[in-house]
Amino acid sequence: MEKMKMMLVDDEERFLSTTQKLLDKKGYDVVTASSGAEALEILNSKIIHVVVLDVKMPGMDGIETLKKIKTSFPLTEVIMLTGHATVESAVDGLKSGATDYLMKPTSIDDLIEKAEEAFNKWKILEEKIRMAQSKKFMKSPREILKDSATD
Amino acid sequence: MKEQYYKSIRKNVLMSMILIPVIPFILSLGTGYYSFTSSLENSTISSMKRIMEDHSQMIDSFLAERMNDLEFILNTYSYEQVSSPDTLSGIFKNLQAGSEAFVDIGVFNDSGSHVAYHGPYSLKWKVYREEDWFIKVMKKGYYISDIFLGYRQVPHFIIAVKKHKGSSSWILRATIDTQMFTDIVEKVRIGKTGEAYLLNMEGILQTNLRSGKKLMEKTTDPVRYPDSENEIKTFIDKDINGEEYLFATAWLKDKEWVLVIRQEKADAFKTLSFVFNLIVFISMTGFILIICSAFYITERIINHMKQMDFEKEELGQHLIRAQRLAELGEMAAGFAHEINNPLQIIRSEQALIEMNLSEFKESGTLTPSESLSEIDDSMSQIKLQIDRCASITQAILKFGRQSEPKLQDVDLRSFIPQIIDMVAKKASVNGIDIIQDISLATPPVHGDPGHIQQVLLNLFNNAMDAIAEKHGSSGGRLYVESGPKDNKYTEIIVKDNGCGISPENLKKIFSPFFTTKPVGKGTGLGLSVCHGIIDNMGGVMQADSEPGKGTIFSINLPVSRK
Numbered sequence: 156m157e158k159m160k161m162m163l164v165d166d167e168e169r170f171l172s173t174t175q176k177l178l179d180k181k182g183y184d185v186v187t188a189s190s191g192a193e194a195l196e197i198l199n200s201k202i203i204h205v206v207v208l209d210v211k212m213p214g215m216d217g218i219e220t221l222k223k224i225k226t227s228f229p230l231t232e233v234i235m236l237t238g239h240a241t242v243e244s245a246v247d248g249l250k251s252g253a254t255d256y257l258m259k260p261t262s263i264d265d266l267i268e269k270a271e272e273a274f275n276k277w278k279i280l281e282e283k284i285r286m287a288q289s290k291k292f293m294k295s296p297r298e299i300l301k302d303s304a305t306d
Numbered sequence: 307m308k309e310q311y312y313k314s315i316r317k318n319v320l321m322s323m324i325l326i327p328v329i330p331f332i333l334s335l336g337t338g339y340y341s342f343t344s345s346l347e348n349s350t351i352s353s354m355k356r357i358m359e360d361h362s363q364m365i366d367s368f369l370a371e372r373m374n375d376l377e378f379i380l381n382t383y384s385y386e387q388v389s390s391p392d393t394l395s396g397i398f399k400n401l402q403a404g405s406e407a408f409v410d411i412g413v414f415n416d417s418g419s420h421v422a423y424h425g426p427y428s429l430k431w432k433v434y435r436e437e438d439w440f441i442k443v444m445k446k447g448y449y450i451s452d453i454f455l456g457y458r459q460v461p462h463f464i465i466a467v468k469k470h471k472g473s474s475s476w477i478l479r480a481t482i483d484t485q486m487f488t489d490i491v492e493k494v495r496i497g498k499t500g501e502a503y504l505l506n507m508e509g510i511l512q513t514n515l516r517s518g519k520k521l522m523e524k525t526t527d528p529v530r531y532p533d534s535e536n537e538i539k540t541f542i543d544k545d546i547n548g549e550e551y552l553f554a555t556a557w558l559k560d561k562e563w564v565l566v567i568r569q570e571k572a573d574a575f576k577t578l579s580f581v582f583n584l585i586v587f588i589s590m591t592g593f594i595l596i597i598c599s600a601f602y603i604t605e606r607i608i609n610h611m612k613q614m615d616f617e618k619e620e621l622g623q624h625l626i627r628a629q630r631l632a633e634l635g636e637m638a639a640g641f642a643h644e645i646n647n648p649l650q651i652i653r654s655e656q657a658l659i660e661m662n663l664s665e666f667k668e669s670g671t672l673t674p675s676e677s678l679s680e681i682d683d684s685m686s687q688i689k690l691q692i693d694r695c696a697s698i699t700q701a702i703l704k705f706g707r708q709s710e711p712k713l714q715d716v717d718l719r720s721f722i723p724q725i726i727d728m729v730a731k732k733a734s735v736n737g738i739d740i741i742q743d744i745s746l747a748t749p750p751v752h753g754d755p756g757h758i759q760q761v762l763l764n765l766f767n768n769a770m771d772a773i774a775e776k777h778g779s780s781g782g783r784l785y786v787e788s789g790p791k792d793n794k795y796t797e798i799i800v801k802d803n804g805c806g807i808s809p810e811n812l813k814k815i816f817s818p819f820f821t822t823k824p825v826g827k828g829t830g831l832g833l834s835v836c837h838g839i840i841d842n843m844g845g846v847m848q849a850d851s852e853p854g855k856g857t858i859f860s861i862n863l864p865v866s867r868k
Contacts (some may be wrong), residue, residue: 159628167647167650167651169651170647170650170657173651173654173655174654176658176659177654177657177661180665181663190507209528211643225678229417238646238647238703240642251774258700259647259649259650260646260650260652260653260692260695260696261650262653262657263653263654263657
């Protein structure tokens with residue numbers, strides 16, 4: 156069973172570090188990024204299952220970052236962290252492919268709960284993909300041979 | 307500045323209000339007066355001409371008849387016959403029977419001697435050869451004299467006719483009574499001052515004037531003679547006293563006499579002056595009316611403008627206030643948004659501290675003590691206060707950023723009970739009876755159900771708080787009613803028997819950040835948001851309260867027209 160890998164994206168350094176410590180203590184694997192650009196870099200080099208993304212950031216804002224993540228890494232689950240009381244920005248996020256949203260100031264328990272949910276979603280999706288791929292293997296052994304030949 | 311502006315507008319409006327009606331008014335009056343004047347002058351002058359014609363004809367025919375009388379005698383009797391006094395007196399009697407104007411009659415031979423005479427004077431054998439009349443009658447064959455005094459110093463005029471008898475001739479002469487003659491002319495009366503008189507070529511009066519001038523006096527009137535025999539000349543001129551007269555003149559007696567008719571102009575045109583006065587009166591009244599109404603209407607227009615300007619200014623002020631409020635909302639929202647970030651950090655930090663504390667407790671590093679329980683207490687208090695802050699920022703954000711409403715028709719008959727169900731538990735805990743009176747005739751409204759729910763929940767919660775404050779946990783009553791109002795509005799009424807709102811607070815309940823709740827319980831934004839929601843739906847929200855008795859909130863929403 157795979158372990159959840161999380162990434163926190165926020166421009167508030169202290170929030171990142173403290174939340175990271177908390178999640179560490181709870182036994183989660185967390186990386187942090189203080190901007191959208193940095194988050195995208197990390198995603199390029201590491202496998203991340205769940206991203207917790209702040210909507211309001213200087214430079215590339217949350218929605219923009221979300222869109223980029225979804226185009227480059229469509230399987231990654233993204234939870235939006237919004238300061239708006241209205242659900243407008245959250246709706247924008249959901250429309251752009253976010254899994255869920257959290258209202259600031261959020262409690263660590265809520266964050267963990269939503270992250271777990273998202274991770275479960277990811278796992279189901281992953282399972283489906285694996286199944287589909289194994290079907291592919293059943294269908295054409297030639298291709299497997301071809302694939303292994305080119306490796 | 308502003309007064310100056312109104313003044314100039316008032317002036318312009320007033321001028322146009324006065325001038326525009328006055329111009330056609332004056333034109334019509336002027337035209338009327340002019341045409342009336344000319345027609346009256348024409349009719350006056352033509353009636354004068356008619357009188358003139360009648361009288362000149364009468365005089366001419368009188369003279370002609372007397373001539374004919376004499377001619378008749380000349381042709382009927384011989385010189386010898388008329389020379390005998392007896393025959394002459396007979397003839398004279400006949401003449402007088404024909405016309406009483408004859409005073410005497412005389413017969414002359416061609417050397418101017420009186421041959422026979424019948425009359426009141428003894429003039430027989432007087433010689434008239436040098437007399438002017440005799441010379442003229444010998445030359446022309448007939449003669450009508452001017453009025454003259456002759457030997458008798460009595461005004462009279464004579465008619466003489468010549469008759470040939472072989473190589474010689476004889477003359478018949480008659481004296482005509484001037485009185486008889488004058489009567490004809492003096493009988494002429496036009497209006498008050500109209501009169502007629504005769505003039506000879508020298509301007510000597512041949513008749514008396516009613517106005518005082520006597521026969522044989524020289525006229526002082528400026529007489530203008532007609533150009534031809536049959537023409538009647540009319541003109542207006544001043545007499546010796548400077549009085550204006552209307553004159554008419556015509557020739558008589560082969561251009562030897564002039565018949566003059568004159569009438570004072572003022573008298574002749576008396577109707578005209580009456581009409582003139584009438585027109586002056588009408589125009590005065592008209593002007594006064596026009597000016598008064600112009601002033602009145604202008605005043606009204608200006609007042610209306612002032613009112614409009616005032617309202618415009620009010621509206622402007624109102625807009626500015628609304629804008630300020632919106633800006634304030636924006637600011638508050640931004641502020642709340644910014645506060646959220648540090649709040650997030652505080653929350654995380656607090657969670658970390660708590661986690662570390664529990665680790666310490668588990669590892670036995672920290673043993674339970676009074677200080678530790680104080681720290682625990684402080685921790686939970688910090689958590690509570692963070693929650694409080696969070697709820698404040700959330701409320702402010704809600705107020706500052708009204709989301710776009712999703713409009714649809716809402717059937718209040720089922721919608722209101724649903725919302726009441728949401729608070730039913732809270733109500734029963736506080737021992738509050740909710741009495742519903744949702745009329746089946748309640749018309750649907752058009753709006754965002756979420757918003758309507760927000761408004762009603764807010765009112766229910768406020769009502770229950772007010773009830774709890776007065777009654778504690780029993781005896782509270784909350785009435786919720788709905789139904790049609792007029793046929794344009796749906797009315798929802800939320801009534802409680804709670805503690806009520808004081809009059810000075812009642813004025814402020816819809817203002818943002820106004821609250822009577824204890825610190826930390828309310829943000830003071832609830833009702834102002836509700837008011838904004840109802841406003842946006844085109845409705846009206848009002849509150850009425852009696853402190854100690856309860857409060858009534860009424861909401862009127864426009865009926866959905868679909």
